Amino acid sequence: MKRINIGILGLGTVGAGSAKxxxxxxxxxxxxxxxxxxxxxxxxxxLNADRDCDCSSIDMLTDPxxxxxxxxxxxxVELIGGxxxxxxxxxxxMSNGKHVVTANKALxxxxxxxxxAHAQAHQVAFCFEAAVAGGISIxxxxxxxxxxxxxxxxxxxxxxxxxxxxTEMRDKGRDFDDVLKEAQTLGYAExxxxxxxxxxxxxxxxxxxxxxxxxxxxxxxKLIIEGIxxxxxxxxxFAGELGYRxxxxxxxxxxxxxxELRVHPTLIPSKRLIANVDGVxxxxxxxxxxxxxxxxxxxxxxxxxxxxxxxxxxxxxxxxMSLDVSQRVPYTGFQASQVVERAIKLPEQIECAFYLRFEVxxxxxxxxxxxxxxxxxxISIEAIKQTxxxxxxxxxxxxxxxxxxxxxxxxxxxxxxGALPEVSAPVVKLRVEHFH
Amino acid sequence: MKRINIGILGLGTVGAGSAKxxxxxxxxxxxxxxxxxxxxxxxxxxLNADRDCDCSSIDMLTDPxxxxxxxxxxxxVELIGGxxxxxxxxxxxMSNGKHVVTANKALxxxxxxxxxAHAQAHQVAFCFEAAVAGGISIxxxxxxxxxxxxxxxxxxxxxxxxxxxxTEMRDKGRDFDDVLKEAQTLGYAExxxxxxxxxxxxxxxxxxxxxxxxxxxxxxxKLIIEGIxxxxxxxxxFAGELGYRxxxxxxxxxxxxxxELRVHPTLIPSKRLIANVDGVxxxxxxxxxxxxxxxxxxxxxxxxxxxxxxxxxxxxxxxxMSLDVSQRVPYTGFQASQVVERAIKLPEQIECAFYLRFEVxxxxxxxxxxxxxxxxxxISIEAIKQTxxxxxxxxxxxxxxxxxxxxxxxxxxxxxxGALPEVSAPVVKLRVEHFH
Numbered sequence: 001m002k003r004i005n006i007g008i009l010g011l012g013t014v015g016a017g018s019a020k021x022x023x024x025x026x027x028x029x030x031x032x033x034x035x036x037x038x039x040x041x042x043x044x045x046x047l048n049a050d051r052d053c054d055c056s057s058i059d060m061l062t063d064p065x066x067x068x069x070x071x072x073x074x075x076x077v078e079l080i081g082g083x084x085x086x087x088x089x090x091x092x093x094m095s096n097g098k099h100v101v102t103a104n105k106a107l108x109x110x111x112x113x114x115x116x117a118h119a120q121a122h123q124v125a126f127c128f129e130a131a132v133a134g135g136i137s138i139x140x141x142x143x144x145x146x147x148x149x150x151x152x153x154x155x156x157x158x159x160x161x162x163x164x165x166x167t168e169m170r171d172k173g174r175d176f177d178d179v180l181k182e183a184q185t186l187g188y189a190e191x192x193x194x195x196x197x198x199x200x201x202x203x204x205x206x207x208x209x210x211x212x213x214x215x216x217x218x219x220x221x222k223l224i225i226e227g228i229x230x231x232x233x234x235x236x237x238f239a240g241e242l243g244y245r246x247x248x249x250x251x252x253x254x255x256x257x258x259x260e261l262r263v264h265p266t267l268i269p270s271k272r273l274i275a276n277v278d279g280v281x282x283x284x285x286x287x288x289x290x291x292x293x294x295x296x297x298x299x300x301x302x303x304x305x306x307x308x309x310x311x312x313x314x315x316x317x318x319x320x321m322s323l324d325v326s327q328r329v330p331y332t333g334f335q336a337s338q339v340v341e342r343a344i345k346l347p348e349q350i351e352c353a354f355y356l357r358f359e360v361x362x363x364x365x366x367x368x369x370x371x372x373x374x375x376x377x378x379i380s381i382e383a384i385k386q387t388x389x390x391x392x393x394x395x396x397x398x399x400x401x402x403x404x405x406x407x408x409x410x411x412x413x414x415x416x417x418g419a420l421p422e423v424s425a426p427v428v429k430l431r432v433e434h435f436h
Numbered sequence: 437m438k439r440i441n442i443g444i445l446g447l448g449t450v451g452a453g454s455a456k457x458x459x460x461x462x463x464x465x466x467x468x469x470x471x472x473x474x475x476x477x478x479x480x481x482x483l484n485a486d487r488d489c490d491c492s493s494i495d496m497l498t499d500p501x502x503x504x505x506x507x508x509x510x511x512x513v514e515l516i517g518g519x520x521x522x523x524x525x526x527x528x529x530m531s532n533g534k535h536v537v538t539a540n541k542a543l544x545x546x547x548x549x550x551x552x553a554h555a556q557a558h559q560v561a562f563c564f565e566a567a568v569a570g571g572i573s574i575x576x577x578x579x580x581x582x583x584x585x586x587x588x589x590x591x592x593x594x595x596x597x598x599x600x601x602x603t604e605m606r607d608k609g610r611d612f613d614d615v616l617k618e619a620q621t622l623g624y625a626e627x628x629x630x631x632x633x634x635x636x637x638x639x640x641x642x643x644x645x646x647x648x649x650x651x652x653x654x655x656x657x658k659l660i661i662e663g664i665x666x667x668x669x670x671x672x673x674f675a676g677e678l679g680y681r682x683x684x685x686x687x688x689x690x691x692x693x694x695x696e697l698r699v700h701p702t703l704i705p706s707k708r709l710i711a712n713v714d715g716v717x718x719x720x721x722x723x724x725x726x727x728x729x730x731x732x733x734x735x736x737x738x739x740x741x742x743x744x745x746x747x748x749x750x751x752x753x754x755x756x757m758s759l760d761v762s763q764r765v766p767y768t769g770f771q772a773s774q775v776v777e778r779a780i781k782l783p784e785q786i787e788c789a790f791y792l793r794f795e796v797x798x799x800x801x802x803x804x805x806x807x808x809x810x811x812x813x814x815i816s817i818e819a820i821k822q823t824x825x826x827x828x829x830x831x832x833x834x835x836x837x838x839x840x841x842x843x844x845x846x847x848x849x850x851x852x853x854g855a856l857p858e859v860s861a862p863v864v865k866l867r868v869e870h871f872h
Contacts, residue, residue, distance in 0.1 A: 145573025
């Protein structure tokens with residue numbers, strides 16, 4: 001039986017998980033591929049660390065460059081992370097004629113175009129299913145399963161840490177900071193949670209999804225990115241009372257006026273399936289002009305779910321190798337010559353519905369002043385909610401949910417209304433998507 | 437630019453939809469594939485019927501055999517349905533060296549093994565993404581996206597008609613017969629609804645999913661199949677009160693004692709995502725030993741969603757043709773030599789939890805008699821519910837939800853308890869799955 005050799009760069013959580021899946025599922029993988037897939041070498045920082053896989057037949061090296069030079073490595077699996085050393089290794093591995101599989105979203109989002117060209121030049125596969133939404137095979141769905149469609153919308157819960165925090169806030173009425181500390185204790189969140197809670201991680205993933213959905217170059221720098229660290233519990237609660245749940249979404253939407261690429265907390269009607277994706281789970285909604293709405297749900301992180309995607313990529317490469325083919329589907333799903341820039345909207349050009357919370361003095365006439373301003377700007381209102389004043393407090397919360405309008409119009413309303421003497425705190429502005 | 441020619445057998449709803457998607461999305465499909473895909477010929481029963489696609493450049497023929505003989509047809513798309521004429525056409529098309537794409541679940545479920553061997557012998561592609569769950573790319577997910585896993589469970593809402601009926605029963609408190617009539621008026625259900633409501637259609641699809649999940653031959657004849665036509669509204673309501681929803685599921689489960697392959701109405705905890713898949717939508721839950729639970733959701737029927745899957749298959753074939761490859765992934769996802777029989781459980785060997793409703797005389801001691809029998813058979817009870825007697829009625833409903841046990845044990849209990857003089861009607865037995 002033919003044998004394909006794997007070299008893994010980085011035998012941490014996902015690396016050891018990938019080795020374990022290849023070992024545990026060896027028989028089933030052979031039934032599928034008709035050849036043996038074996039991890040021959042791996043690079044690690046600490047040779048003596050405990051690992052969740054059998055390392056007895058793996059050559060353990062401390063120098064990752066030694067792995068990519070070996071003749072007995074056909075496919076390099078890059079699981080080091082970051083976009084500096086990882087990039088150097090991946091480029092060199094390709095130059096050496098190795099196929100590359102990676103779970104590194106920052107690498108692909110920041111350097112994807114260059115890596116694709118390099119892979120193409122060296123006629124090697126470059127696969128990154130594990131870079132977005134862990135075990136969910138969303139890369140394959142976009143490049144292949146939905147290839148007959150013009151993609152109209154991609155909207156994903158693509159950061160498990162953020163979704164865990166939002167779920168706990170809603171279900172248990174806990175503050176953001178409180179839940180974040182627990183997430184750090186549980187290992188769901190890093191000591192520095194910036195990447196997760198400020199939306200950078202989600203933005204890396206959305207950059208990749210948008211490139212594959214629309215056939216555009218990586219556009220990380222053009223994304224609108226808002227985190228969830230400023231989200232107040234009271235807005236989670238008010239949203240619930242109005243029939244919505246707040247999720248931290250990455251949204252890529254095609255409109256006649258250009259693409260919208262944005263990461264921000266978003267109100268979604270509670271009835272939508274994606275609004276019911278809780279805890280650390282991920283889900284990606286894809287709307288195509290033929291298929292309509294589809295939802296792709298699964299574990300977005302963790303050793304074995306991410307390994308599931310890494311090994312799926314390995315299987316894809318091995319199946320192509322068996323047919324003497326390198327990359328079977330173009331890296332973005334579009335022919336390289338057809339990957340073209342499209343206009344990307346500026347923040348004020350975004351069109352959606354809005355949730356706006358005003359803290360106002362509990363005096364007559366305030367509601368009419370607020371409403372009049374919306375009417376004057378021709379912004380229709382979908383729903384209004386006003387709280388009762390709490391004992392000892394002089395202000396009440398007034399929430400407007402608008403119909404679809406532009407962010408520019410809403411900003412104009414807010415600049416006027418925010419200056420009213422009756423408005424006692426900065427207005428909270430959140431976006432609302434209905435996903436019909 | 438290279439041109440690939442398509443011949444469509446049957447230009448009805450899905451056929452015209454597929455032609456329309458190829459036409460409307462021609463530019464985007466060319467960006468993806470780097471070649472032109474054109475429908476050159478189609479067979480129809482009535483040359484003069486109105487169709488939802490532009491037929492001006494399609495050679496319209498009444499003889500389907502004429503289509504598969506043409507030199508200007510590279511890929512034959514079979515959308516005639518049924519497993520007699522369709523089989524003859526598909527076999528002949530393959531013999532002629534044509535790649536074949538079909539949406540025909542009965543054909544694949546009943547004759548898949550023979551068709552795969554024939555396709556293999558003639559080195560042509562045979563694709564059937566559209567045969568299961570319409571626009572959801574579940575075939576690709578099983579064969580490729582989850583290829584690193586040992587599949588433990590597949591559970592799907594794979595008949596939209598049945599799901600529409602169950603959703604209406606639950607949401608609007610309507611009887612089965614009443615909703616079925618509306619479904620027929622709306623065009624969701626056929627004049628003869630047997631295939632949909634008795635589970636035959638779902639069983640065809642489950643047969644295919646099981647073959648792909650486990651690498652087994654088509655096993656339609658070994659499936660346990662129960663429909664929803666006997667389902668009473670009161671059980672839908674009681675299930676709801678106990679925290680469950682009833683869905684008509686196709687379930688394929690791997691256990692140490694063999695495979696369970698079964699289609700039946702199933703109680704699922706209301707909190708599960710799949711329990712919230714409503715109306716005509718489909719969803720397939722797949723659990724792999726690495727990835728855990730995944731859910732694949734979308735439209736399971738309709739012209740354009742089904743066409744989305746047909747065109748995805750066409751794209752797959754064209755991409756392979758560009759590389760001078762025929763079938764890239766084995767037809768079941770497993771090497772032909774590795775497709776092997778596995779033990780399939782008989783009905784009484786099934787293990788799951790059960791919902792059992794007894795109609796009993798409202799006299800003292802009945803509950804204790806019922807409970808004692810369960811205890812004696814060592815069946816643990818998860819929940820019990822007893823209704824108040826309604827005015828003028830002498831019987832009450834008593835519902836037991838058991839913990840996991842075998843169907844044989846439950847049947848023994850029921851044969852004893854069903855004979856009690858206090859039990860006034862046949863006991864209702866439904867299965868319960870928790871999908872942890």
